[in-house]
Amino acid sequence: MKNTLFFLFVTATTLIICVTVIPNLLKKRLYPEFWVSIVALGLSLLISFSKVFDFSVPNPSDLILWIYSPLKGLIQGLLKQG
Amino acid sequence: MNKKIITNKQLFSLAAGGSIGGSVLVSAPLMAGIAKQDAWIGALIALIYGACYIFMLTCLSSQFPNMNFVEIIQTLLGKWLGSAFCVYYIFLCILLSAHIPWYVGDFLTTMVMPETPQYFVNAIYIIALAIGVSYGLEAFARASEIFLKAGSFLFILAMVLVLPNAHIGNLQPILENGILPPLKSSVVLSSFSTFTLIILLMIYPSNINEPKKASKEFVKGYIWGGFISFTSIFLSILVLGWNITSKSRYAAYILANEIEIGVIFARIEFIVFASWILTQFVVNVLYFYAGISSLAHLLKLKQSGKVILPLSLFLLALAEIIFPGNIYQENWIVFGWVPFIITLGLVLPLCLFIVYWIKRLVSGKQV
Amino acid sequence: MKLNGIIGLSITLLILSGCWNSREINELSISIAIGIDKTERGYRITHQILNPKAISTKIYTNETPIILFSEEGENVFSIIRQNTAEFPRKIYNSHVRMVVFGEDMARNGIQDVLDFLLRDHEFRTDFYFAIAKGTTASEVLSILTPLEFIPGIRLYNSLENSESYLGITQSVDILDLVQCIISDGKNPALPGIEITTGEKGSDTLDVLTTVSGKKGLKYIDMGVFKDDKLIGWLSEDESKGFNYIVGNVKNNIEYTHYNEKDQITYEIIDSAKKITTSVVNQKPSLLVEIRVKANIGAVDGYFDIMKKENESMVVNLLENRLQEFCESALRKAQTELHSDIFGFGEVIHVKYPKLWKEIKSNWSVEFSRLPVEFDVTVELNKTGEISKSVFTKEES
Numbered sequence: 001m002k003n004t005l006f007f008l009f010v011t012a013t014t015l016i017i018c019v020t021v022i023p024n025l026l027k028k029r030l031y032p033e034f035w036v037s038i039v040a041l042g043l044s045l046l047i048s049f050s051k052v053f054d055f056s057v058p059n060p061s062d063l064i065l066w067i068y069s070p071l072k073g074l075i076q077g078l079l080k081q082g
Numbered sequence: 083m084n085k086k087i088i089t090n091k092q093l094f095s096l097a098a099g100g101s102i103g104g105s106v107l108v109s110a111p112l113m114a115g116i117a118k119q120d121a122w123i124g125a126l127i128a129l130i131y132g133a134c135y136i137f138m139l140t141c142l143s144s145q146f147p148n149m150n151f152v153e154i155i156q157t158l159l160g161k162w163l164g165s166a167f168c169v170y171y172i173f174l175c176i177l178l179s180a181h182i183p184w185y186v187g188d189f190l191t192t193m194v195m196p197e198t199p200q201y202f203v204n205a206i207y208i209i210a211l212a213i214g215v216s217y218g219l220e221a222f223a224r225a226s227e228i229f230l231k232a233g234s235f236l237f238i239l240a241m242v243l244v245l246p247n248a249h250i251g252n253l254q255p256i257l258e259n260g261i262l263p264p265l266k267s268s269v270v271l272s273s274f275s276t277f278t279l280i281i282l283l284m285i286y287p288s289n290i291n292e293p294k295k296a297s298k299e300f301v302k303g304y305i306w307g308g309f310i311s312f313t314s315i316f317l318s319i320l321v322l323g324w325n326i327t328s329k330s331r332y333a334a335y336i337l338a339n340e341i342e343i344g345v346i347f348a349r350i351e352f353i354v355f356a357s358w359i360l361t362q363f364v365v366n367v368l369y370f371y372a373g374i375s376s377l378a379h380l381l382k383l384k385q386s387g388k389v390i391l392p393l394s395l396f397l398l399a400l401a402e403i404i405f406p407g408n409i410y411q412e413n414w415i416v417f418g419w420v421p422f423i424i425t426l427g428l429v430l431p432l433c434l435f436i437v438y439w440i441k442r443l444v445s446g447k448q449v
Numbered sequence: 450m451k452l453n454g455i456i457g458l459s460i461t462l463l464i465l466s467g468c469w470n471s472r473e474i475n476e477l478s479i480s481i482a483i484g485i486d487k488t489e490r491g492y493r494i495t496h497q498i499l500n501p502k503a504i505s506t507k508i509y510t511n512e513t514p515i516i517l518f519s520e521e522g523e524n525v526f527s528i529i530r531q532n533t534a535e536f537p538r539k540i541y542n543s544h545v546r547m548v549v550f551g552e553d554m555a556r557n558g559i560q561d562v563l564d565f566l567l568r569d570h571e572f573r574t575d576f577y578f579a580i581a582k583g584t585t586a587s588e589v590l591s592i593l594t595p596l597e598f599i600p601g602i603r604l605y606n607s608l609e610n611s612e613s614y615l616g617i618t619q620s621v622d623i624l625d626l627v628q629c630i631i632s633d634g635k636n637p638a639l640p641g642i643e644i645t646t647g648e649k650g651s652d653t654l655d656v657l658t659t660v661s662g663k664k665g666l667k668y669i670d671m672g673v674f675k676d677d678k679l680i681g682w683l684s685e686d687e688s689k690g691f692n693y694i695v696g697n698v699k700n701n702i703e704y705t706h707y708n709e710k711d712q713i714t715y716e717i718i719d720s721a722k723k724i725t726t727s728v729v730n731q732k733p734s735l736l737v738e739i740r741v742k743a744n745i746g747a748v749d750g751y752f753d754i755m756k757k758e759n760e761s762m763v764v765n766l767l768e769n770r771l772q773e774f775c776e777s778a779l780r781k782a783q784t785e786l787h788s789d790i791f792g793f794g795e796v797i798h799v800k801y802p803k804l805w806k807e808i809k810s811n812w813s814v815e816f817s818r819l820p821v822e823f824d825v826t827v828e829l830n831k832t833g834e835i836s837k838s839v840f841t842k843e844e845s
Contacts, residue, residue, distance in 0.1 A: 036392070064419075
């Protein structure tokens, strides 16, 4: 129920933005802005879909953890209960 | 983008707000876990070398008076490497802009309203955020002056009122395990309050109207922010003891729970939250603004204001998935956030500095 | 423009529609005191819940000011939720003033309950703890009290008062208690409550219409813990000694005999302690200095307290009396209970961190043979509204 509300909220906002902002961008030939908006809206929709239909999307925090995973031992020694 | 609109006073409040907002509620438990009763010494150490660090930032950026940080990166590191770092930098800004709403939502849903869904709190906060950013830098910088005054006042009020509950015995024995644990804990505090100020290079010095005196205000603002963070950690340990501090989630709030002077000054712990959210908002707008303006620079957007709304919605969605829970979040802080911000906040400016000097030596004159 | 207006309106509608999980006051039942007992099945939790109708001054009713809700089960949190099956309203815990442990519960350890009390967001940190001595917490909470109609608040107030003006109890909030339990060099001590005997039961309103002879509540003795388990009791005199040693006395009454039947009464108006430690041959020892300021409260017989040579006697009598209290408290803690409730371990920890690391694992044994000396100094302040006893006959 809570997730559905979230999904509805995101979808509704996306629709409103699509109706109000996006046509303006195209009219004024602001193509980079158009693509940034489309990607952002698409990702938000994807995330809200994942909440309702219960599939997992990659979490950017995991990416950071993965990038710095070689340093894990070092940080463990440095910061955990010194 | 390069309008000279920020006064030195506003720079002071932006720097102070940026330094308080990230750290004041969050860092005390981690620091106390590492340095136990000596965590406050760690906060002092962080303040001292943080001031040196801010001084270094101002030295670096004053060589490029009309560029923001992204432009400096691209000038010094070349187009491809520079762009790669810019993308990483934008990633940081967007990620952080989604983290802070998560903290606000988590705080409210942990401490006050556990049955409210977190995204609802986040949504209200992000609407305010989007409005703040779309009003533009000038309006926001002015607002930050008021926010800082109100936030500092409320916070200091809370700390003064909680003083009667302090037990000096909680600080002793001082330096029981030597100086090393406080040093380690100072790294944690710096990664919340010091290195995050790299974000201010987006507006300093290119948007400052009096660049000559600005570096001093920058350092002063940082020191004020560091002082507030120090106070929160110092009093958390003084009142709660290191053990409870290190095991609490939001130590300064529990600290303010202890305020009880007569009938009037009791049950006012929410003023700590108010001061936190005010300064937190300053950091968040800074990050979001930095993210959007570097994105605009990289992708050559003409009207960056048009992407605020879609990106805000994206932040809301991101804040929903970014931390599955607070156990994940506490782990991530140590193994993700600390190295992440050290790379971008400390290592990157140092590299830029070195590259700058090498280029200058090779060409024999100003780059 | 029109569209923007619609969007703006719908957003305001969304935000201003009210709080998400707001609960109105007439949907809450406010819990004032909680009692926790150990039973065969696990725990028995008793909530003392405010009856708003009875305490309102406008409506006259003969309902009791509190309603007791008691439930048994295996798990604390789920028991607290059980009430929704029985009660029309959800219990609201932010106004809890007292948590009372039954003696059995305290002897079995209170740590697990404390974790819940700290973790749950509804509980604040400003309530006090007490132990129902020789009885169960639910018995204690079922007693109705005169003057202050809500027993939980009565317990809270009289704990604060008996700490300030009697010096035999100690008000301990949850942070202090947790800190004592996790500290290696200090053990907690909590005040005990006893039900005073009377012919009439005290759980009906009738009791508030009689003058005397009913059951009541009284703070008595201090329960000594080892880590989180109750192991014994300090008597009243020992509790006094304990409070002098930890520097908890603000105002107190003491009396001494200057001859077989006549007494001098003192009112202690200020007390301060200083604990110093020294190490000889890797063995720590302690010196507790207690400085007390006292007024004369009453003098029996014809004793002339205004005489210069009598002053030292008046002072010495009180010093010896206080020293006895302190020594009896220490003796009980060292020889019988082997529990460092005074925090002497912490004093050594602060002064000699290295030595502490060696002895802390064995502290309860070390504490039992720790040499402690007391140095009590009394300063006489005022003699009250009269000087000599008015009944003294002038010889001239």
